[in-house]
Amino acid sequence: MRSLRLIVVILSLFMVAMAPAGMRLDPPKSPTLRLGPNLIYACPKCEMASTKSGKCPGCKADLIEIHGTFVYTCAKCKTTADKAGNCPKCGKFMAKAVQTYTCAKCHTSATKAGKCPKCGKFMAKKVLPMMK
Ligand SMILES: [Zn+2]
Numbered sequence: 319m320r321s322l323r324l325i326v327v328i329l330s331l332f333m334v335a336m337a338p339a340g341m342r343l344d345p346p347k348s349p350t351l352r353l354g355p356n357l358i359y360a361c362p363k364c365e366m367a368s369t370k371s372g373k374c375p376g377c378k379a380d381l382i383e384i385h386g387t388f389v390y391t392c393a394k395c396k397t398t399a400d401k402a403g404n405c406p407k408c409g410k411f412m413a414k415a416v417q418t419y420t421c422a423k424c425h426t427s428a429t430k431a432g433k434c435p436k437c438g439k440f441m442a443k444k445v446l447p448m449m450k
């Protein structure tokens with residue numbers, strides 16, 4: 319019984335040593351990856367985005383979770399950029415906003431253009447300003 323136990327221990331040690339690199343502990347992930355996907359909430363009535371869930375400060379409707387990406391937009395000429403700064407066209411300061419593609423029929427949202435995964439309707443691009 320004792321020898322059998324020893325064999326099991328040796329075998330398991332052997333297997334750990336022989337395990338391919340991918341089987342071992344994952345390398346530490348970069349801090350940006352550890353944060354996971356950005357959770358964005360939006361008011362379907364006011365078409366404004368927020369990073370916090372809850373109720374819309376404007377119309378008190380429940381905020382819905384949406385799929386979108388943070389962009390910077392110029393209020394004057396509607397230029398969007400992925401970095402903060404001044405508008406490349408008119409030099410005005412660009413405000414943070416959320417770019418999303420939404421289905422008008424079932425309110426499904428996506429980060430990329432295309433057809434609604436639920437109903438197949440074409441999703442329209444929207445740039446939602448952030449709530450104050
Ligand atoms: Zn609202």
Ligand SMILES: [Zn+2]
Binds near residue numbers: 395407408409410
């Ligand atoms: Zn501009």
Ligand SMILES: [Zn+2]
Binds near residue numbers: 421422434435
């Ligand atoms: Zn849809």
